[in-house]
């Protein structure tokens with residue numbers, strides 16, 4: 074079997090009964106990064122497919138709005154990041170922008186539009202701030218940029234950032250450079266970062282009437298957008314080319330507007346006599362690497378107390394939804410899917426060997442594949458994408474509960490079937506969680522506790538807060554040699570996304586399950 078050669082993740086220290094490899098956070102975020110289109114795709118990419126899409130309205134209204142979701146996501150990053158004071162260690166990417174939408178400096182619909190789409194993806198393991206960064210990575214990776222690494226680990230702010238000061242069209246050059254400097258970007262960096270951002274999207278009459286007058290508003294451009302370059306949905310060098318050659322959009326409305334006070338891009342780009350802009354033009358295709366670097370620095374600017382984790386590497390072999398459960402006949406079984414990620418030039422595998430309890434089981438590929446920006450290959454002007462192939466399995470061997478691991482293509486994945494949350498009978502309905510766990514030996518149910526963490530509506534921002542709770546278990550009738558324990562827990566509000574349910578034995582975490590109450594966008 075040939076698989077796309079990528080960093081192989083380590084699966085050490087896994088204690089869960091299964092489900093999330095290599096851990097909950099990585100599994101969820103890797104899914105968004107890799108599973109872009111086709112079979113089992115994350116819904117995240119759909120918002121920016123095609124890259125001119127606008128997700129906040131639907132149908133004709135969206136197509137005719139003149140707004141661009143992929144571009145909005147990058148602007149959200151800019152506004153969240155730029156109020157950082159790196160010498161004080163405050164601000165940066167912390168989703169505080171959600172509390173700051175009424176500030177004049179945050180004019181426009183991008184912030185709440187983006188948070189509305191991202192909100193159902195937030196849970197205990199995925200804060201809004203990580204999605205602010207991920208939005209830019211996805212827009213870049215899917216819309217023509219060079220693949221950008223993504224590091225998780227941000228934390229959501231609980232209030233607005235007291236620091237204000239986002240450059241606006243009328244902000245003078247000196248003050249603009251002070252804001253960038255505060256966030257760790259010198260003059261050259263600021264020109265580069267702005268040109269990278271302004272290769273996508275538009276300035277809209279709706280939000281910026283002093284820059285774009287009402288003549289831009291037409292039935293097929295209802296928000297009156299005037300684009301920064303001739304390809305508003307493509308991450309390319311056009312904005313730089315058109316500015317210097319004075320063709321197409323000539324660098325966009327913040328260069329060409331008749332209102333001299335509002336020509337902020339012209340002031341910035343010209344502030345070193347166009348030297349940096351000419352340098353960017355000279356870079357050609359490498360402009361995209363410069364943007365990977367600068368946008369990466371912006372998204373990794375976080376408060377001093379936050380430590381980012383290592384970049385998420387796409388997994389060549391990924392077990393998904395692998396879990397123990399009971400069938401309708403009461404028999405224990407282990408089921409799930411194995412996802413294989415292949416590069417654009419590789420052929421997709423047709424079968425796969427799964428080794429478990431001294432048995433080799435031959436798995437057959439499902440007919441529908443997925444497509445991924447990871448492992449893609451640029452041939453001329455067209456891109457061929459990486460492919461994901463799925464191998465389902467279900468094993469109801471009577472001894473399956475004793476399996477401690479399984480292996481695929483030389484990689485071993487840990488399992489434990491001693492005590493687990495039963496997926497098919499653990500549900501969230503409204504605010505009621507009904508959880509059943511199975512325990513192999515006849516230990517008392519009160520050795521176990523349930524911990525919950527639910528994303529809920531928070532005042533003043535569309536970023537949810539995470540509300541934690543605990544509950545006890547009661548003995549329930551047994552099944553297939555397992556003791557069952559039940560817990561019914563009440564959330565104080567309906568959740569906005571996936572609720573985490575954690576099983577602890579004498580205080581030690583033994584299993585985690587994310588329960589969908591019907592709101593999650595995954």
Ligand code: HEM
Nearest residue numbers: 144147148151181240241242266267270274275276277337
């Ligand atoms: C001097 C600095 C900057 C100023 C004054 C500025 C100003 C603006 C304004 C007025 C808009 C129009 C928003 C709308 O009509 O919806 C805009 C759009 C945009 N900005 Fe900037 N910007 C600056 C720097 C940056 C930087 C550093 C980035 C990097 C991520 C960025 C990314 C974007 C994007 C992607 C859009 C398009 C949004 C859309 O189409 O909805 N900007 N900017």
Ligand SMILES: *[C@@H]1O[C@H](CO)[C@@H](O)[C@H](O)[C@H]1NC(C)=O
Nearest residue numbers: 158159160161162251252255
């Ligand atoms: C950043 O914070 C430091 C320390 O609190 C402060 O002295 C400085 O004025 C701040 N910088 C800006 C540009 O506000």
Ligand SMILES: *[C@@H]1O[C@H](CO)[C@@H](O)[C@H](O)[C@H]1NC(C)=O
Nearest residue numbers: 242243283284332333334335
């Ligand atoms: C130009 O823009 C500035 C700030 O955006 C605004 O205060 C002023 O009224 C505008 N001038 C004209 C003539 O539209």
Ligand SMILES: *[C@@H]1O[C@H](CO)[C@@H](O)[C@H](O)[C@H]1NC(C)=O
Nearest residue numbers: 136137138139291292293294
């Ligand atoms: C709107 O329609 C006009 C005339 O058909 C066309 O030139 C223009 O490109 C369209 N604008 C957008 C934003 O689709």
Ligand SMILES: *[C@@H]1O[C@H](CO)[C@@H](O)[C@H](O)[C@H]1NC(C)=O
Nearest residue numbers: 316317318319342343346347
């Ligand atoms: C910078 O480039 C712009 C756009 O091509 C041009 O209008 C302007 O005169 C240039 N300025 C300098 C100082 O070269």
Ligand SMILES: *[C@@H]1O[C@H](CO)[C@@H](O)[C@H](O)[C@H]1NC(C)=O
Nearest residue numbers: 113393394409410412463595
């Ligand atoms: C995993 O489970 C979720 C929730 O039931 C489902 O939406 C998704 O399609 C499953 N993915 C795979 C690859 O089995």
Ligand SMILES: *[C@@H]1O[C@H](CO)[C@@H](O)[C@H](O)[C@H]1NC(C)=O
Nearest residue numbers: 416417418448449450451452
């Ligand atoms: C894939 O194949 C194309 C065309 O044959 C080639 O140009 C490219 O370098 C190959 N890519 C990789 C990653 O091997």
Ligand SMILES: *[C@@H]1O[C@H](CO)[C@@H](O)[C@H](O)[C@H]1NC(C)=O
Nearest residue numbers: 171174175185532533534535
């Ligand atoms: C954005 O949403 C928040 C939370 O619902 C709300 O308080 C705020 O007023 C909204 N901002 C705008 C500009 O609509």
Ligand SMILES: *[C@@H]1O[C@H](CO)[C@@H](O)[C@H](O)[C@H]1NC(C)=O
Nearest residue numbers: 116119120128193593594595
């Ligand atoms: C998926 O995203 C689309 C927008 O791209 C949205 O309309 C739809 O409601 C989302 N589906 C789910 C299940 O969240």
